[in-house]
Amino acid sequence: MTVRAVERALDILLCFTQESDLSLTEIAAKISLHKSTVHRLLTTLEEKGFLLRNEATDKYRLGIRIWELSTHLPTLDEPAALLLPAMERLRDRLGETVSLYLRDDLERVRIQAVQSRQAIRRVAQIGARLPLSxxxxxxxxxxxAPPEVQVRLLADSSWPEAVDRSLYLEQLKEITRCGYATSFEEREPGAAAVAVPIVGRSGKVVAALSLSGPVSRLSRETLEQYAAILTENAAEMGLMID
Structure with a gap:
């Protein structure tokens, strides 16, 4: 069993994973609660230092307590910290944005990103949650992923109608055969990407390493060439994590 008030307070904090400043009205709309209820929760979170309110704009943002908590996160053995230098070298070599993803049930979470230095680039936000479809x-x-995860994924009610399940399954088989995946404007217009698995010392796939950028620079031929480079780097990264 869960505590409703705690759930609602956490839902408020999770609103700030995508935006840095939000008003009472915006937060209430995001979590589908009456503004009076949200106001009481906001007041408590503000008093405890988890949120700050800008009096000039009457908007809220994350408070100092969040940063204090984050300083105690275990980072020395985390992939996001361990693999950052290698990701930066890969970005410098290929010139595009490099991201690291973990699977969390039926979603992927971007736990690290190194942005391209080019003027026209794809900006990847750390912490973003995205569907596996x-x-x-x-x-x-x-x-x-385990077969049971694939079954639940294909049966999930949020599966997009535009994505053919049979074709998707064929793509998954091809990925395990060739060792990489590509995408062209599947999620964002004008964006292309290539990704490879990172296999840890345990022999299991622990993360996905991707390179993304505008389709104007990333043709299918280019992505296939980059796939070999990512695979080589992913093999070295896998030796660093369990």
Missing amino acids: VGASSKVLAAY
Whole structure:
């Protein structure tokens, strides 16, 4: 059993995973609660230091307590910290945005990203949650997921109507055969990506490494060339994590 008030307070905090400043009205709309209820929760979170209110704009943002908690996160053995230098080298070599994803049930979470330095680039936000139905990294994580996860994924009510399930399953089989996945404007117009699995020392796929950018620079031929480079880097990264 869960405590409703705690759930609602956490839902409020989770609103800030996508935006840095939100008003009472915006938060209430996001979590589908009456503004009076949200106001009481906001007041409590503000008093405890988890949120700050800008009096000039009457908007809220994350408070100092969040940062204090984050300083105690275990980072020395986390993939996001361990693999960052290698991701930066890969970005410098290929010139595009490099991201690291983990699977969380039927979603993928971007736990690390190194942005391209080019003027026209794809900006990847750390912490973003995305569905497993579309995207190169999604397909890699789904391809190497247990069969029962794939079954639940295809039966999930949020599955997009535009994505053919049979074709998707064929793509997963092809990914396990060739070792990488590509995507062209599957999730974002104008964006392309290639992703490969990272196999840890345990022999299991622990993450997906991807490179993304505008389709104007990333043709299918280019992505196939980059897939070999990512695979080589992913093999080295896998030696660093369990």
